[in-house]
Amino acid sequence: MKLYDCAMAPNPRRARIFLAEKGIEIPKVEVDILEGENLGPAFLAVNPRGLLPVLELDDGTRFDEVMAICRYFEDIQPEPPLLGRTPVERALVECMQRKMEFDGMVAGSEVFRNTHPQFAARSIPGGGGEAIPAIPALVDRGRQTLARFFGWLERYLERSPYLVGDHYTMADITAQCAIDFVAWVDIKIPAANSRTQRWYESVAARPSAQA
């Protein structure tokens, strides 16, 4: 088993933190997205869409979406549970995970990719066709969506110390990775959002945050 990874990228980091929380170590193959290595022939033979992370099993089966990788490890090693322990909790984690992904991670990606010169012809992650040029208006839309995201986050954390109940889950991982990602484009947790600040300090202090 091996993980095609990219140290600087937020989606592979979600998988690395998940694995670190489970105490699972697997070999990693580094692929440099910034230099476009993910769109070169070697990696496109692994994943034609050019996206990371990818988990490859010993029989060659590949999982090319981060949530599928996490779900697979949760299935084969349930402890500690990161995707919920009961049907209701699993659904609540899925709800929150997706909110953090769409409102945080995807919005951050819009701001980053449509700002950064390395991605001027790669507005959409990955490959598979003609160049898709950056759309400057997405930077503003992404910033507006992230302002909403931070508002929601502060509300969600009124109810519980973690995003779903009293323990750390995948929803926290996605939110944490989205926040560290948008710091690259100088977007920070608003100073007035004290619950989010406290939550962030606590998740950033976990050993897995170094993964």
Add this chain to the structure above:
Amino acid sequence: MKLYDCAMAPNPRRARIFLAEKGIEIPKVEVDILEGENLGPAFLAVNPRGLLPVLELDDGTRFDEVMAICRYFEDIQPEPPLLGRTPVERALVECMQRKMEFDGMVAGSEVFRNTHPQFAARSIPGGGGEAIPAIPALVDRGRQTLARFFGWLERYLERSPYLVGDHYTMADITAQCAIDFVAWVDIKIPAANSRTQRWYESVAARPSAQA
């Protein structure tokens, strides 16, 4: 238990098809997205993000993301399996489901929302902040992404009659709903994509497609 639904919208339809395949019937509350009822005070009290579908349990617990709703029903009634039967199959369904969602459903939403006059101030689904204006350049980007999506779909269907192996899963549901959705903006399965045409005829003929 009840489902907040919108008959014309593609995401609620994913949940309705999933439930129909399971043979589960639950009461539905119709909310008109086109007229903005999802952004009115009554529905925002149910889901502050203004998105559909939402499943409400008898104890008031709410799941406000379609995949969470589907996962909950798969957990409480596993047959027929629509999210995979083994850890590997579940991960493969998740991979494919997400591809159909990001490359098909989200791209279709970009084309639709940034074209349709009813959504001129609602480029991003749902509410929660200031108006986010339509971005005309997203129409082209969405169309390019959908061209990729149809290319992938034809390739995936080389390997198996359904998107993951030999039976119908959530990945097929999402793809089918994305295709019916993009027909509204006159985007169709390319005539040359014969496997996709055949697959589409087969999934559209299932009784659940009427849901």
